[in-house]
Amino acid sequence: MNTEILKSIIFNVSLLVLIAQVLARIGFVKKYILHDRHNLKEQVILVILFSCVCIISNYTGYKVNGAYANTRVIGVMASAYIGGPLVGIMTAIIAGTHRLLMDINSFSSIACVTSTIVEGFFAAIYSKKVKKLKYDSTMLFCLTFVAEIIQMFIILLVAKPYELALQLVSSIAIPMVFFNSFGMVFFVSVFKSVFVEHEQMIGEKLKLTFEITERCIPLLRTGLYDEANCSRIGDIILTFFHNQGVLFTDTERILSSNGNLAKLSWNDKKIPEIVKQVLTENTVCVKENAPEGDVLYDVLQKLTAIGAPLTKDGQPFGCMVIFVRSYKISFQSDIEFVNGLSKLFSLQYELSEKDKQKELLQKAEYHSLQSQINPHFIFNALNTISTFCREKPEMARELLIALATYFRKSLQTQNTFVSLNEEMQYVNAYLQIEKARFDDRLEIEIDILGDLECRMPCLILQPIVENAVVHGAMKRRHGIVKIAAKDMGDKVMISVADNGYGIEQEVIDAIMENKIDSSHIGLSNVHRRLLLTYGKNHGLEIQTSSKGTVINIYIPKS
Missing domain, CATH: 1.10.1760.20 (Arp2/3 complex 21 kDa subunit ARPC3)
Incomplete structure (x- = not known):
């Protein structure tokens, strides 16, 4: 060689x-x-x-x-x-x-x-x-x-x-x-x-993700996704992860901005293009520049934006954007960091809402049972039945069956969702007793097609009907309660109307803000449960005047 x-x-x-x-x-x-x-x-x-x-x-x-x-x-x-x-x-x-x-x-x-x-x-x-x-x-x-x-x-x-x-x-x-x-x-x-x-850098970022999430858990557990909470979370992120800024949005506007972004004035807080892309694609997106006119146009001249969706049940309800310097060698570790953090935040928000939904369901069950075992209610129901025992024993028998059905349905709430038909069985049992009690003073009209089906949270319709009877129709000499369901394609609209004197606006505002007293606690719980189950714009829709009240709820078919 x-x-x-x-x-x-x-x-x-x-x-x-x-x-x-x-x-x-x-x-x-x-x-x-x-x-x-x-x-x-x-x-x-x-x-x-x-x-x-x-x-x-x-x-x-x-x-x-x-x-x-x-x-x-x-x-x-x-x-x-x-x-x-x-x-x-x-x-x-x-x-x-x-x-x-x-x-x-x-x-x-x-x-x-x-x-x-x-x-x-x-x-x-x-x-x-x-x-x-x-x-x-x-x-x-x-x-x-x-x-x-x-x-x-x-x-x-x-x-x-x-x-x-x-x-x-x-x-x-x-x-x-x-x-x-x-x-x-x-x-x-x-x-x-x-x-x-x-x-190794990615590993360090993932460790950092868990540390930040641990610090943010008290805020995330509240379930509040508003400006104040998002701003506090942004401050915590900046404390651990020394980036240039953090931005939180919902699906329509900017909620908070921290770091170097805090000094910027947002134009009507409209969401930037990267957020629209994140919400549309439901995945992590990276932007090194923005079109002229975009709210981040000036920011992205020197910084790079990494956005990730915040989701509930797989659907985005907001977006987190973290900004880093553009001259970095690689954004991969930052992408992994933002993606991991957004998933942990989403999980915590989802768990928080599940807990709240469970709590509200328990409260709804409690108030439902409480109203049923109320001695005044039992006295009225039994007194009504007793009047029929001699003159109309068959009617008394039917009312006893209705009362038994009413109590049984109140107790059988282990299933979170029931069909429209099952929910109406519970409502009909209640109305049968009330109709017998008030006789000709109460008129009930039901307009629901037999083949119309959807799944809804249990005990969601009866409190609305009870409110229409007790606080609406029976305030007049001749009360009318109308229950209707209409197929609207991808959802079902259920309406409960009465001819009472209406609901005061202060009461409606209190229901919407969950600040109601015991007199309308049923409506407040229904409203909150609908929001937690189906999301924004799916709560109670209340239309009221001196001639009566109409309450609409919208139940998605899927």
């Missing part, structure tokens, strides 16, 4: 490792390397960089019998592993072409060009597997070893005369096959360290 060839190969491998150390510390190179998918600009830059590495290998190669012992294979194959198949193939073509132009009359030039391009395609084929195995050293060594063996066979097959080709392969085979294989491991390991550092 020629020791000069050996020294040259070792020197060239060392030189390439040194070049890799320099490249791996350059910001934009690290940024491109960390991207899973490269755009055309990044691919062109990576092709240029690795082509330069290959050209350096060509020039520093050791001349042997009219050919060169070199480390070109390292640059060619590494370009495919790091930049992807297309980068590897283009680098191989450029490196091979340069080798041809260096010494176009050499007997081995065509063989070297051919082998270089073959090595590029060979590396391109295995590039995804190499990435998947996280640049495993054994695999890198074996692939380079095989590629160099292939190169030796190509030289023997293509280079003429055969005697010179055989002499060349005998001289360069061992040093190039073995030391280039080791060189590939060392060269790629330098770039691999960039990935390792990046993964």
